[in-house]
Amino acid sequence: xxxxxxxxxxxxxxxxxxxxxxxxxxxxxxxxxxxxxxxxxxxxxxxxxxxxxxxxxxxxxxxxxxxxxxxxxxxxxxxxxxxxxxxxxxxxxxxxxxxxxxxxxxxxxxxxxxxxxxxxxxxxxxxxxxxxxxxxxxxxxxxxxxxxxxxxxxxxxxxxxxxxxxxxxxxxxxxxxxxxxxxxxxxxxxxxxxxxxxxxxxxxxxxxxxxxxxxxxxxxxxxxxxxxxxxxxxxxxxxxxxxxxxxxxxxxxxxxxxxxxxxxxxxxxxxxxxxxxxxxxxxxxxxxxxxxxxxxxxxxxxxxxxxxxxxxxxxxxxxxxxxxxxxxxxxxxxxxxxxxxxxxxxxxxxxxxxxxxxxxxxxxxxxxxxxxxxxxxxxxxxxxxxxxxxxxxxxxxxxxxxxxxxxxxxxxxxxxxxxxxxxxxxxxxxxxxxxxxxxxxxxxxxxxxxxxxxxxxxxxxxxxxxxxxxxxxxxxxxxxxxxxxxxxxxxxxxxxxxxxxxxxxxxxxxxxxxxxxxxxxxxxxxx
Amino acid sequence: xxxxxxxxxxxxxxxxxxxxxxxxxxxxxxxxxxxxxxxxxxxxxxxxxxxxxxxxxxxxxxxxxxxxxxxxxxxxxxxxxxxxxxxxxxxxxxxxxxxxxxxxxxxxxxxxxxxxxxxxxxxxxxxxxxxxxxxxxxxxxxxxxxxxxxxxxxxxxxxxxxxxxxxxxxxxxxxxxxxxxxxxxxxxxxxxxxxxxxxxxxxxxxxxxxxxxxxxxxxxxxxxxxxxxxxxxxxxxxxxxxxxxxxxxxxxxxxxxxxxxxxxxxxxxxxxxxxxxxxxxxxxxxxxxxxxxxxxxxxxxxxxxxxxxxxxxxxxxx
Numbered sequence: 001x002x003x004x005x006x007x008x009x010x011x012x013x014x015x016x017x018x019x020x021x022x023x024x025x026x027x028x029x030x031x032x033x034x035x036x037x038x039x040x041x042x043x044x045x046x047x048x049x050x051x052x053x054x055x056x057x058x059x060x061x062x063x064x065x066x067x068x069x070x071x072x073x074x075x076x077x078x079x080x081x082x083x084x085x086x087x088x089x090x091x092x093x094x095x096x097x098x099x100x101x102x103x104x105x106x107x108x109x110x111x112x113x114x115x116x117x118x119x120x121x122x123x124x125x126x127x128x129x130x131x132x133x134x135x136x137x138x139x140x141x142x143x144x145x146x147x148x149x150x151x152x153x154x155x156x157x158x159x160x161x162x163x164x165x166x167x168x169x170x171x172x173x174x175x176x177x178x179x180x181x182x183x184x185x186x187x188x189x190x191x192x193x194x195x196x197x198x199x200x201x202x203x204x205x206x207x208x209x210x211x212x213x214x215x216x217x218x219x220x221x222x223x224x225x226x227x228x229x230x231x232x233x234x235x236x237x238x239x240x241x242x243x244x245x246x247x248x249x250x251x252x253x254x255x256x257x258x259x260x261x262x263x264x265x266x267x268x269x270x271x272x273x274x275x276x277x278x279x280x281x282x283x284x285x286x287x288x289x290x291x292x293x294x295x296x297x298x299x300x301x302x303x304x305x306x307x308x309x310x311x312x313x314x315x316x317x318x319x320x321x322x323x324x325x326x327x328x329x330x331x332x333x334x335x336x337x338x339x340x341x342x343x344x345x346x347x348x349x350x351x352x353x354x355x356x357x358x359x360x361x362x363x364x365x366x367x368x369x370x371x372x373x374x375x376x377x378x379x380x381x382x383x384x385x386x387x388x389x390x391x392x393x394x395x396x397x398x399x400x401x402x403x404x405x406x407x408x409x410x411x412x413x414x415x416x417x418x419x420x421x422x423x424x425x426x427x428x429x430x431x432x433x434x435x436x437x438x439x440x441x442x443x444x445x446x447x448x449x450x451x452x453x454x455x456x457x458x459x460x461x462x463x464x465x466x467x468x469x470x471x472x473x474x475x476x477x478x479x480x481x482x483x484x485x486x487x488x489x490x491x492x493x494x495x496x497x498x499x500x501x502x503x504x505x506x507x508x509x510x511x512x513x514x515x516x517x518x519x520x521x522x523x524x525x526x527x
Numbered sequence: 528x529x530x531x532x533x534x535x536x537x538x539x540x541x542x543x544x545x546x547x548x549x550x551x552x553x554x555x556x557x558x559x560x561x562x563x564x565x566x567x568x569x570x571x572x573x574x575x576x577x578x579x580x581x582x583x584x585x586x587x588x589x590x591x592x593x594x595x596x597x598x599x600x601x602x603x604x605x606x607x608x609x610x611x612x613x614x615x616x617x618x619x620x621x622x623x624x625x626x627x628x629x630x631x632x633x634x635x636x637x638x639x640x641x642x643x644x645x646x647x648x649x650x651x652x653x654x655x656x657x658x659x660x661x662x663x664x665x666x667x668x669x670x671x672x673x674x675x676x677x678x679x680x681x682x683x684x685x686x687x688x689x690x691x692x693x694x695x696x697x698x699x700x701x702x703x704x705x706x707x708x709x710x711x712x713x714x715x716x717x718x719x720x721x722x723x724x725x726x727x728x729x730x731x732x733x734x735x736x737x738x739x740x741x742x743x744x745x746x747x748x749x750x751x752x753x754x755x756x757x758x759x760x761x762x763x764x765x766x767x768x769x770x771x772x773x774x775x776x777x778x779x780x781x782x783x784x785x786x787x788x789x790x791x792x793x794x795x796x797x798x799x800x801x802x803x804x805x806x807x808x809x810x811x812x813x814x815x816x817x818x819x820x821x822x823x824x825x826x827x828x829x830x831x832x833x834x835x836x837x838x839x840x841x842x843x844x845x
Binding site: 245 | 574612613679682683690694695697789791806808
């Protein structure tokens, strides 16, 4: 039977059997959809990538105000364009580990305070210059300088010194950090000639493609870099078109004007998938939609109030109705299975009686005000209404105030005591906790201040024993779940779609959207 | 000086004064907008240091009156300043966007205006009979449906189902005129449907109004047929109100097509303006505001001038 399945998979990969027929036959043979899909993508890989052609992506999130400067990238379009022309020292591997890009190998000192990255030799930029250790040092300095505007500034803080040592680069840290390679895989940290100090927005890098035209917020065209050192880049030409409107993006895919789109609205994803020439891909990820309470502001300074609200939310209903099933339930910690050292905690269930009990214990009376807006996460006002209903069954009154999208991130998020928001997630627990749950973090949007938690975070960072570290992260997640200001009902999947003109999409790759941003160079156009 | 030249000079001077006043309103309006440009640029991923660095670099702390005068003199010389977000020269960045917008507006007008006037004349000719009623019903229905919905409907049937025209109206300099027209076929269709009714109804009403005059009766008694009466006698006398409504709609085609640009991903000025408003890029918003105001005032001025010139009492003073 297994051999028969493999035969079917190879037929499907070669396009002789439609994906839907294949999945139907697989189900008849008793295979689950997940294992059948896995078999199919393996078979497609075995059929091998084909070179040539043009791959066209219709993406959400670009704006005419964007810049090509990798330090200033804030959205999907910027990420995808940067991935075409530039590269980081190391990158998140498909299995969640770290693989070398411009660095061939790396090693840490025993105390994890000194890290040495050996550069790959013979790599040149698209302008012909060779990559030097000095360029790497200058790049790191540009992203961590006093006057930088880089989105990577936060993660560069713990680095005391970067210096060139022959064809290696040495990082000296303030305190031990076993996760440094994960930090350096940040997509802002593109290695540029002279660190990009001459012209930060010039797309001169070592990537598989060379940018031929860039019209910010409109359209980007890139052609294969003939001197690329690695094996990325199947299509000769990549075209990225910015289509911010959901309906227009789906229509562009359906009418064959683009081959790949991101952010298929969950509400319509199943309908889109029904079209014979389109496949919707869903990847579970670290991104999550949240309700955040300030732990230092009444009434949320009382942990019983926080617990009451946590017991009063129906997580499964949110996943079903807000994400239409394209997601997983949260457990009031920002960590889920997509993190490397994950331990499953006991799942908190919707329990109106416990919610009522904790609210009574807190002695809080009257309504609680929640602020929300459309752009805090897709469907946030609807999710707030669901929260309102589930809380009312526990006798708790929630008032929902709709705020304008405009100015939400400056006026409401990280400013008002209770609001809706989202997090994109980070590659490691340390980074997620350091970004938002350390008491001194800039983005401590729950005003969480727990001395024990802070101490454990620093200790775990320098702990090289994985088992001990895993236990520490489990304990920290437990503290957050039981005492934190975060109500995390759901983790949202990345929902993306391709037409049958392209192949090679692999679901489940960790990191950013669209196969960690590499869809443009890893997919291929079918001959 | 002949009275008509005086009248025209007055009208033009008035337009310029209006534009100056609007420039003050635009400038003041953008100053009092809430929010912070630095926060808007950096979004959720802003640290206090990065914010402070960016604010200092953008120089948003100078006194407003000084900034207004410098901006006004710059704008008069064609220098609209540089965008805060991207550091690009605004005049340069805007010019291609502006041409794209004019390109779309021009071809939409080329289709819509003759069609509207023709349908208007047809409706008058067959007043209260089925062609008149059909034309009115269809155009009024199309103006009543929100334009984005018309856009989605056309996109679904014409681009996705029939695949006649593309759903993404992406134009660039490497395309031939034919390719460009093919790309913007759907937005032109939507815009035509949106502006048709207004112009058609006004043409119909203005001509019907004139048709009740004594000289029309005289023309009919002379033995002219209905179309000749309309074309030779009624239309010239109805031209002022028709030009007025045509100009209003042309102005709409230039300044009011933001939604259509977003739906069809057309790289015009509307999308450019919206992106910069959401990022609080004040110089760009001011420049766009000024250009939109100038277009609006200019087209209305043309309408007035045509009305003046088409009025025999003004052309031939006693």
